[in-house]
Amino acid sequence: MHRFANPTRFLRLSKVLLPWSGGGGVLLLVVGLVWGLWFSPADYQQGETVRILYIHVPSAWMGLFAYTVMAGASAVGLIWKHPLADLVAKASAPVGAAFTFVCLVTGALWGKPMWGTYWVWDARLTSMLILLFLYLGYMALVNAFDDPGRGARAGAILALVGFVNVPVIKFSVDWWNTLHQPASVSRVGVPAMALEMLLPLLVMGGAFMFYYVTLLLIRVRSEIAAAKVRAIRLAQGHGA
């Protein structure tokens, strides 16, 4: 952990990683989209509408994953005071918020033809909406302080408190009656999805993951640059 918490080493490592994560993301996205939207079969119940799945489900996965990264980095920042952890948490939030937003919008567009409604207040949909608000609240809180260190501290506490919502989202469909279906992929035993639909879904999941890693690396790099600029400004201000 300590080795990667060094900003200089991170800058060097991320420069090597970026072309691979970016290139891999574009490749997987093209393969996944073409496979999912054209070559994968229509569903026996839902017909062609099922193809929203290939955007909706990876967005939901990444919305949860980005929050988990944010909460994990917040804990590391609070406890071990690693200089990079706060930046990772801050950089993860807008990306995760965007994934969550895409998940909610595609879910609404899917719900209308299948369920007969854009939105219901069931446990899964409501907890996912709370996740979006947690992201937005975190972003507002972190930026509400003049001192970035204090902003990161306050944000880290909010991120950790909000992490309680993550298992609630995941298990909401098992704990309560919901309109949303239970998990198809990550369930005990075999996935409830035919392989010719599961494979393009997993490719899209990989594409979204690479995209997330790429954006995270770019954002952390720019946060490091911004911190350097701030330090130089302060030094000049004192010198004048």
Place this chain on the structure above:
Amino acid sequence: MTRKQRRLAWVVFGLLALGTAVGLVLLAARDSVVFFFSPSELAAKPVDSNRRLRIGGLVATGSVRQEGEVVHFIVTDMARDIPVVFTGLLPDLFREGQGVVAEGKLGDDGVFRASEVLAKHDETYMPREVVEALKKAGQWQDVSVAPSPGAKSPEAPR
């Protein structure tokens, strides 16, 4: 204990306490968190006939009867049934043997008058051809959802 260990202990303790609190709140608010009641759950609790609520289950096979704009069907959870009357357009996925959630009021006669009907699908995703091949081979376990024995059918005179 070093300062790092103390901070770690605070974070772990805080998360455990918060998790317990949220868990207890959700447990206490169980009835308002669930989106619908199954026919068995509804039978276990007294319901005011003026209270709006949602029931959910499967549409019993052979129970759907259309009279113009009015639809009669039975919602079942294999143990208990509730006859439902609904006026309006049904969602595309509404069919016998499939999940359904209906919002409305349970009358004193035991008939549920729905003002809104939503389709609920399960977690199975499969291509049409595979399902047809399975059906041909007799391997397809179709959900034939008969109303539970002794239940009042909507056709029965009352």
